[in-house]
Amino acid sequence: MAAYFDLLSAKLGKAVSQAQSNNDNETLIVLSDKKLIKKAALEIKKKFDILFMLVVVDYKPRFELNYVFSSYSSKNILTLRVNIDEKDYSIDSISKIFDSANWEEREAYDLFGIKFNGHPDLRRILLPEDWPGHPMRKDFIVTDEVRNWTGLDLKF
């Protein structure tokens, strides 16, 4: 699926590179600069309808974000891979471009502590608001304190 790659590289130049994908209808594109995510999303919006998955992996150097886009009409899948290093856990939000990114980004914020700049409502989605820490990070250790935390003021 070189067509989608050509489309993106025409706009973004050398910031994008294509990686090997296993299936015929899948395209895997790596974006080297995280500041270009909004631009890339606007380009992708022309060919793909929805963002149906945002996968975050805790690798080295730190987080790898996989935005998986899909199209209802062509049944093709495009994965956009962006890396975030340890200096700054933030990236621009694409929730204005793809509506489904809203909750996906909230989940990534909840479990990994990635900040999405420009998100309209960046709150925790699964855990309570006053939960300490981000549990899906590799350096998060489940201690007894975390296990027994209820966040409740109990008097019985």
Add this chain to the structure above:
Amino acid sequence: MHTAKKQLDDIEGNEFSYPGLSDIIFMKSEKFIETVLNWGRSNSLWPLTFGTSCCAIEMMTFGATKVDSDRMGVLFIGDSPRQADLLLVSGTITKKMARRLLNVYEQMPSPKYVIAVGACNVSGGLYHDSYNTIHGIDLIMPVDVYIPGCPPRPEEFMDAVRVLQRLIKQNKAKASLKNGSIL
């Protein structure tokens, strides 16, 4: 008086082991009224069903035709905490849900009884090492009867209700112990 028989009842459990006639005659009036009230309460337990996962399926079977809970006075009438005596907590309780559960519990009128259904509510169960579940709901509220199992069969619900009825008749349920006189 019947010390040996009473001990046996406490150990083995007997559904008829609520205070006997001779106990009632020498009882203080407050306790007498409470005993009579508790006898009534034990025979018409209206449950509030708080089902969050697979144990709730067994809870539905408990209320359905084959294991008919109505014949023990447990009527699945409506899910309103205002009219419920018994809270049937069945399913994993996450830390976010714990606040809602406590909220529902506090809305119930006293005396209120709680049955913890399934391994998750007894001790954390499968999620004993998780960061996001309550490891036994007795951490957040007083529990009268525990039903182990993952999930327990509907017959075990029946057994738990009979145990709870016995506790209430003996004035030993947590609600009776905590408040003393409920009049």
